[in-house]
Amino acid sequence: MRFLVASALVSVLAFAGTAHAAERIVVAFGDSLTAGLGVMPDDSYPAQLQARLRAEGYAYRVVNAGASGDTTAGGRRRVDWALKNKPDIVIVALGANDALRGQDLASVRSNLDGIVARFQKAGARVLMAGMEMPPNYGARYTADFRRLYVDVARKRGSAFMPFLLDGVAGNPRLNQPDGIHPTAEGYRIVVDHLWPHLEPLLTR
Secondary structure, eight states, rough: OOHHHHHHHHHHHHHHHHHHOOOEEEEESSSSHHHTTTSSGSSHHHHHHHHHHHHHTEEEEEEEEEEEOOOHHHHHHHHHHHHHTTTSEEEEEHHHHHHHHOOOHHHHHHHHHOOOOOHHHHOEEEEEEOOOOOOOHHHHHHHHHHHHHHHHHHTOOOOOOOTTTTTTTTTTGOTTTTSSSBOOOHHHHHHHHHHHHHHHGGOO
């Protein structure tokens, strides 16, 4: 009897170890929009994405690598840290803070290009999520800002979601009082709109 119990325990532990080893990693790499500023940790988009992956039968663990206030320059300095997670997929969603501060767009482009290239060189597949600015920043600046994401994604051959906050930005019902950061329901919609761009990168 003791032998049977011990054998069963060894089998369970071996299975658990194999399942853990087989688990793939998605790194959500971004700023406060990724970190989930203002909502409970389980309501951030990376946490809700984790739940969606599990519900759809994908064995991935999502690492929330969002840093509030981060810029593309800061993100570029954090890439090696994020790579310690050995990600299979990285969702890059940076640039909003650069634009809010009126940063030179050539630098933003260079930083995003460097971030994507570094993750790809390490073997990760990248999904880049674009950002958009309100029109009061000027038609030229907002258009150039939008286009730089398209250009980097095309240059690096990465998957591309044109706007992370598609269907959420500008809707008071889906945003916190600051008008910038989504509510829990807003993040649910972010995940819904992100999913079609992410799913082709997943493996079962």
